[in-house]
Amino acid sequence: MKHLTSTALALILAAGAARAETTIDFALWGSPEEGEVWKTIAAEFEAAHPDIKVNIEVADWDGYWEKLRVQVAGGEPPDVFAMDAPLYPDWQSRGVLLNLQPYLDANPSALDGVYPITLEAYRTPDGLFGLPRDFQTIVLYYNKDMFDAAGQSYPDDSWSYDDFRAAAARLTLDANGDGVKEQWGFWAEVYDMEPFWGPVVWAWGGSPVDPAAGTTLVNTPEAQAAFQFIHDMWKVDGSMPSEQELAQYGYDGFLAGVAAMGFSGHWSVPEYAAAGLNFDVAPLPIGPAGRATGVNSAGFVISADTDAPDAAWQFVQFAISEAGQAKLANIGLAVPILESVAKGEAYLGQPVQINQALFVDALDYAHMKPVFRGYEEWSSAVGDALNLAWSGEEALADALAIAAEDGDAALAKNQ
Amino acid sequence: MGNLRPMGPERWWVLVFLAPTLLGLLLGTFGSIFATLGISFTDWDLLTPATLAGISNYVDLPGDRLFRNALWNTLAFSALYVPATVIISLFVAIGLNRRIPGISFFRVAFFLPTVSSPTAVGLLWTWIYAENNGLMNRIVTALGGDPVSWLSRDVALYSVVIVNVWGAIGGGMIIFLAGLQSIPKDHCEVAALDGATPWQRLRFITLPALAPAMFFQIVLTTINAFQAFDYIYILTRTGNGNSTMPTLVFSIYRTGFRFFRMGDAAAQAVVLTGMIFVLTLVYFRLQKRWGAQA
Numbered sequence: 001m002k003h004l005t006s007t008a009l010a011l012i013l014a015a016g017a018a019r020a021e022t023t024i025d026f027a028l029w030g031s032p033e034e035g036e037v038w039k040t041i042a043a044e045f046e047a048a049h050p051d052i053k054v055n056i057e058v059a060d061w062d063g064y065w066e067k068l069r070v071q072v073a074g075g076e077p078p079d080v081f082a083m084d085a086p087l088y089p090d091w092q093s094r095g096v097l098l099n100l101q102p103y104l105d106a107n108p109s110a111l112d113g114v115y116p117i118t119l120e121a122y123r124t125p126d127g128l129f130g131l132p133r134d135f136q137t138i139v140l141y142y143n144k145d146m147f148d149a150a151g152q153s154y155p156d157d158s159w160s161y162d163d164f165r166a167a168a169a170r171l172t173l174d175a176n177g178d179g180v181k182e183q184w185g186f187w188a189e190v191y192d193m194e195p196f197w198g199p200v201v202w203a204w205g206g207s208p209v210d211p212a213a214g215t216t217l218v219n220t221p222e223a224q225a226a227f228q229f230i231h232d233m234w235k236v237d238g239s240m241p242s243e244q245e246l247a248q249y250g251y252d253g254f255l256a257g258v259a260a261m262g263f264s265g266h267w268s269v270p271e272y273a274a275a276g277l278n279f280d281v282a283p284l285p286i287g288p289a290g291r292a293t294g295v296n297s298a299g300f301v302i303s304a305d306t307d308a309p310d311a312a313w314q315f316v317q318f319a320i321s322e323a324g325q326a327k328l329a330n331i332g333l334a335v336p337i338l339e340s341v342a343k344g345e346a347y348l349g350q351p352v353q354i355n356q357a358l359f360v361d362a363l364d365y366a367h368m369k370p371v372f373r374g375y376e377e378w379s380s381a382v383g384d385a386l387n388l389a390w391s392g393e394e395a396l397a398d399a400l401a402i403a404a405e406d407g408d409a410a411l412a413k414n415q
Numbered sequence: 416m417g418n419l420r421p422m423g424p425e426r427w428w429v430l431v432f433l434a435p436t437l438l439g440l441l442l443g444t445f446g447s448i449f450a451t452l453g454i455s456f457t458d459w460d461l462l463t464p465a466t467l468a469g470i471s472n473y474v475d476l477p478g479d480r481l482f483r484n485a486l487w488n489t490l491a492f493s494a495l496y497v498p499a500t501v502i503i504s505l506f507v508a509i510g511l512n513r514r515i516p517g518i519s520f521f522r523v524a525f526f527l528p529t530v531s532s533p534t535a536v537g538l539l540w541t542w543i544y545a546e547n548n549g550l551m552n553r554i555v556t557a558l559g560g561d562p563v564s565w566l567s568r569d570v571a572l573y574s575v576v577i578v579n580v581w582g583a584i585g586g587g588m589i590i591f592l593a594g595l596q597s598i599p600k601d602h603c604e605v606a607a608l609d610g611a612t613p614w615q616r617l618r619f620i621t622l623p624a625l626a627p628a629m630f631f632q633i634v635l636t637t638i639n640a641f642q643a644f645d646y647i648y649i650l651t652r653t654g655n656g657n658s659t660m661p662t663l664v665f666s667i668y669r670t671g672f673r674f675f676r677m678g679d680a681a682a683q684a685v686v687l688t689g690m691i692f693v694l695t696l697v698y699f700r701l702q703k704r705w706g707a708q709a
Binding site: 380 | 460461462463478479480481484541542544545546547548549562564565566567568569653656657659661669672673674675676
């Protein structure tokens, strides 16, 4: 009630003020803690722009997208909202996003110091309809305690995928010999291409998909060899827990402390640190075609229907400025897109003392996560088909053929 | 009973009091049914205006592997779930339809899953089915068996049927208990005096008297089977919000809201509704015939 009264008072005061106040809504997915950090960024922005007020609306990933679709379809979109690069074309191609190119043309220095690869996803023939706010590269996480206990030297930049596979086998343990493993050498999320199978396919010289040609590339000779490697490490060596074996430990085997290594992005750092794991990160191993990883960025877009495009742009510009990026780096969930911040104290001096610079250095050998209209449908079709191989329902070769066929069907539906 | 019928101006009041429900039914239920039917003949992605698509969404359905897979999962699930739920809840109701000490406790125990949150209960079953150290496999290994992968592809169907049947027994039991208690006790007593065995009493008195309840329960269970989602999703979900055993309802949600294809999702929903409708018609026919014989 007190809150209501003060809001009402504020409204009356605002209405009475000579200059009308503009309010913009910014919606994003994330945890409540992230919401709090965004509120401090918004407060700093409001101090510099007294005539603009920013409303932060945070929801979890699933709830965010559900709500956003209804809001946009219902004609009441938030002015600014968060975007995941692979899903951006689904929104951009349907005309619901504001073209930011005129603003960028008027502020040629707005993107100075931004890592170019993080901008790629948002480029269209008509200009940029979105801007990145942070990025993720995939690295190799390892549990130091498990390596020490096994007398195994830590992973370094000399590791090949064979070294990695051998270490994973050595770190897979059934200490009491009851036939039930208590520890596995490796765990990664295998459904989406981002954390694991995409980087492995790249390291074998393949590629997951060619969206322009409408072709899924998981059944090329290079990809077949990459998937064979995953299959052998998982199903022959038994160095990765099956979904069944993992179920009782939750979703993430590295987080649960039952996997000695994992492939993941920076988003895992706060969680792993909070779980009290003694861990660090290393570059992904070298494959037959060299070293490769993936990079994906999360960003902002502005609604094409916003009443306050200028205020929304001001806010986006602030969030990718040094001040905004330095605050965001504090959340520790991602890497800043500004080189000056990613190489500075705000990012490198985070409380979690691991090789933070590695996530930035990984850009040198990173491939962009595919970005195209229908990404989610394609990812689901391919993921469902690959699951046939991981569950043992189909032979790997058959599952890859199905994945390619279903992936192509999904691409065709979204042309 | 005739004097309970509303007369004269009372009739208008009946209409007034029923209006909120009738309006809700008209706009909410029938409105969305017709809207779904309409959307199924369009291509609509939520964000841009819909365009007419004729019957193409229906024509494309058989070629959509994700849909075929979901349809097959739902059919296989229903074929096991419906008979198991009806038969088991019938026997539970018969077993609990007597005056013994602590009977309320048992009735509550069987009904408890019905009022529990499916998400919480689903998570509990994940632990029960866990491959290592899960409750089920502890029992299996204690009895000298080999651990079972309860949620692996070939076993998952049976595992999720078990959970869903377990969750549905309470609701079925209530319907059957109500039916059983409306059977006059004298009938069974007379039959017993005439020398009818317990089996004969069940076969010739209890079951025929339960026919309406049975019919109701079969229809309801079939509808629930085709709409099954929550336990199955919790038990078989994978990363990125997908599932190793996608059902029709899951497919409808995913196609419409995640793949931006509302027209295809609506066509799937219409097919689902059509299947339930046809099955219910078949049941009605069967009931008429069975009712005529009894």
